[in-house]
Amino acid sequence: MHIKEAQSERHVLAITVDNEAGILAKIAGLFTARGYNIDSLTVADIAEDHATSRITIVTNGPPAVIDQIQAQLERLVPVHKVIDLTEEGPHVERELALIKVKGTGDNRIEALRLAEIFRAQVVDVTTSSFIFELTGAPDKIDNFIALMRELGLVEVGRTGVAGMMRGAEGA
Template sequence: MKIQHRESERHVLTIVVDNEPGILAKITGLFTARGYNIDSLTVADISEDHHISRITVVTNGPPPVIDQIMAQLERLVPVHKVTDLTDEGPHVERELALIKVAGKGEDRVEALRLADVFRASVVDTTTSSFIFELTGTPEKIDSFVALMRELGLVEVGRTGIVGMMRGAEAA
């Protein structure tokens, strides 16, 4: 009898939690305990009284493992809601990046031209470098960074992915 292994799939999970010490460690511990990597992790306060936060986790795993992780997340006391945006349907994902590029002459001109094509904003400039701000899908940011490598990429800072379901309802 041949055992079939389901392929790993990318999943974007949102977790609404009480904003309390140690909750992030508990959540990341569930992934660590199963040997699954977190590709992206963002956390933000989402309530006026600062008591509720929203955590967005991007990970890869077979659907049964993701289902198990979600079930265990839902059992944690400070967790209010867990949503797998990937399984729920159409959603929007965005990431913010700051990209520092150093260069002179034609490389500098080309970096500015490409930034315009990608709708990146110049948020800092010196006579020898730029810092671009770019918002978009991870693939868009990856493409821009790859092009900047050829023109003098110095440093990249990325926020991680945030996601939200399309339509009027909250996820």
């Protein structure tokens, strides 16, 4: 294992920005220029007047690099606030996935049984396939997808992580 890999940590960044053209490209460019991957990215309008948006990014890197990225994000003019949810304390993360699985016979029965255990909803069904909708922590979704691979996984669509600090305080 490389030293860099041993120090790499997963971080969830919540970024409040002005809702303007090009801001997402600027933020993604910060990561690209430094050779760091964005594992998940979601964007949502958060103001009644549509003036601000929240960008949630999941990335991996050594703490010093995450601190550097956070500082550089804070210097961008349309950025209001950057919060590292991972560093701030207890937070909730959720993701939505659509998972298409083909199956007949025993595999079909097993896919439905596992979907019930994971509380996945069947949102489409044919005689040879299902589309499941699953909401939960990213690890839960990863585990469900791994099990479906063995049963006939066809396709996966994921929304990306949405995260929020626990408690009454806002991020």
